[in-house]
Amino acid sequence: MDTPSGAKRAFLLVFLCTLIGAxxxxxxxxxxxxxxxxxxxxxxxxxxxxxxxxxxxxxxNFKLFIGYCMYGVxxxxxxxxxxGRELSRIYxxxxxxxxxxxxxxLFLLPDEHMNLFRWAGIAFIVCGVSILGLKK
Amino acid sequence: xxxxxxxxxxxxxxxxxxSFGAVFLKLGAEHMQGGLRRLLTNYWxxxxxxxxxxxxxxxxxxxxxxxxxxxxxxxSLGYIWAILWxxxxxxxxxxxxxxxxxxxxxxxxxxxxLGNA
Numbered sequence: 001m002d003t004p005s006g007a008k009r010a011f012l013l014v015f016l017c018t019l020i021g022a023x024x025x026x027x028x029x030x031x032x033x034x035x036x037x038x039x040x041x042x043x044x045x046x047x048x049x050x051x052x053x054x055x056x057x058x059x060x061n062f063k064l065f066i067g068y069c070m071y072g073v074x075x076x077x078x079x080x081x082x083x084g085r086e087l088s089r090i091y092x093x094x095x096x097x098x099x100x101x102x103x104x105x106l107f108l109l110p111d112e113h114m115n116l117f118r119w120a121g122i123a124f125i126v127c128g129v130s131i132l133g134l135k136k
Numbered sequence: 137x138x139x140x141x142x143x144x145x146x147x148x149x150x151x152x153x154x155s156f157g158a159v160f161l162k163l164g165a166e167h168m169q170g171g172l173r174r175l176l177t178n179y180w181x182x183x184x185x186x187x188x189x190x191x192x193x194x195x196x197x198x199x200x201x202x203x204x205x206x207x208x209x210x211x212s213l214g215y216i217w218a219i220l221w222x223x224x225x226x227x228x229x230x231x232x233x234x235x236x237x238x239x240x241x242x243x244x245x246x247x248x249x250l251g252n253a
Contacts, residue, residue, distance in 0.1 A: 025208060028199065029199050031196075032196045032197075032199050032200035033200065035196070038200075039197050040142035040146070041142065041146055041149055041194075044194075044197070051193065054193060054196070054197055058196060064196070068192070098212065101205075101208045102205055105203070105208070106205070109203075111137055112203050112204060113203075114205055114251075116251070117247050120244075120247045120251075121209060121243075121244040121245065121246070121248035122209060122248070124241070124243045124247060125209055125240070125241050125244035125248075126244075127237075127240050127244075128212070128215075128236075128237040128238065128240030128241035128243075128244060129215065129237065130237070131240070132215060132219075132233060132238075134231075134233035136233065
């Protein structure tokens with residue numbers, strides 16, 4: 001079933017999915033900027049209606065809608081591509097999402113910057129996620 | 137501009153809720169068998185989807201303030217819960233790579249918080 005060329009195509013598809021997924025994250029971030037108000041978890045606990053009002057703002061926000069549709073499609077494609085396949089080698093590809101989101105944020109979002117600590121943090125996270133699926 | 141702690145907490149809370157979503161989706165997948173009707177009455181699956189949607193609302197509340205270069209990496213902490221629930225609910229064993237990977241992720245998240253000054 002899992003031929004080498006089939007596996008290769010699945011990996012390529014997952015790679016493309018991480019790029020699209022990262023782009024979706026940028027859209028979501030841009031979309032939430034229009035929702036305004038600074039809400040904290042404590043605010044939501046005290047006024048649960050905030051949760052529903054925020055949700056309504058999300059549903060009626062074009063960028064968030066598109067971003068989440070992209071995210072949904074990508075998740076579905078990845079699940080379909082990976083079904084029945086050996087997953088241990090796929091984690092490093094999925095981990096790349098953290099790199100794409102960082103790079104796209106720097107290029108496309110205002111007020112973003114990186115420093116040595118943050119780059120080191122990304123490196124640790126990418127390595128950590130990459131090895132999660134390894135067999136002993 | 138520093139990313140507020142309240143945003144980081146919201147993103148972490150979102151990923152915590154989302155990790156339960158994953159548990160229910162897996163339970164739903166295990167109960168999945170033929171027919172649209174069975175799919176629509178698969179309450180495990182429905183609960184999983186509701187939990188995912190709820191978690192994404194908290195995530196969005198979080199990322200609405202602050203920098204994505206700080207907030208997005210916080211999502212990786214969700215792997216901790218995923219691996220913990222997999223152990224508790226599905227009897228999936230802790231392995232050396234899982235523990236090692238988790239420790240690296242925790243270090244990574246700590247470094248990013250250090251860089252958020």
